[in-house]
C-alpha cells in the first residue's frame with residue numbers, strides 16, 4: 001500500500017477506531033528521516049532539544065531562533081509524518097498577538113504543520129487566538145517542563161482527587177478552545193485513561209500509562225543516547241550511547 005502524508009484527520013480517525021497513535025521527537029535531518037522511515041505518525045520538534053541537543057539544564061533557555069533552526073532541518077527530513085513544533089518558554093505567555101506571530105513562524109519559516117504549547121485553562125485565550133489564525137494547536141498538561149520550577153520539580157501531577165479534577169477541567173477547556181490533540185505528561189494511569197475517555201480529541205501520553213490514545217517518547221531516551229536525566233517510565237529500545245562508546 002502506498003504511504004500518504006499523515007493529517008490531523010488521520011490522527012482523529014485513529015482515536016475513533018481505537019488504533020494507537022505514535023509520536024517521537026526529532027531534532028535534525030538525519031533523525032527525522034529515521035523516524036519518518038519507521039512510519040511514526042507524528043514528529044515533534046520538542047523544546048527538549050534544549051537539553052538533549054544543546055546541553056541546557058532545562059527547556060527554559062530555548063529560543064524561537066533555536067526552535068526554528070531545528071524545525072527547518074526536521075522538515076527537510078520528513079516526507080510522511082505530521083510535524084509539530086514546540087513553542088518555547090516566553091514565546092506565547094506574554095500576550096496573544098505575539099503568540100500568534102510566533103506560532104505562525106513555525107509554519108511559515110519552520111515548515112511545521114502545527115504547534116504545541118504547555119498549560120491549562122490559563123492558556124485558553126492564547127490557543128483560541130492561534131487556532132483562529134488557522135494554526136493547529138496541540139495542548140500539553142500534567143507535568144509541564146517549562147514551569148517545573150513552579151511545580152517544585154519534575155513531579156507526577158494529578159495525584160490527588162482535587163488535582164486530578166483540575167487536570168480534567170483543563171483538558172476539557174483545551175478541547176473546547178480548539179486543540180486537535182493533547183499531551184498528558186506524568187499523570188497517573190487511571191487519571192490519564194479517564195481524561196482520554198472523556199475527550200473527543202486524541203490524547204498522547206508520556207509517563208501516563210497505556211490508557212491514552214497514543215504515546216510519545218524523546219528520540220534520545222528511546223535509543224539510550226542521553227544519560228543526564230532518565231525518567232523511570234521511559235522504554236529504552238537500544239543503548240546506542242554505549243554502543244558508540246564501545
Ligand code: KIV
Pocket residue numbers: 025044045046047048049086183185206216217218
Ligand atoms: O519537548 C518535548 O520533547 C515534549 C515531549 C516530551 C512531549 O514536550
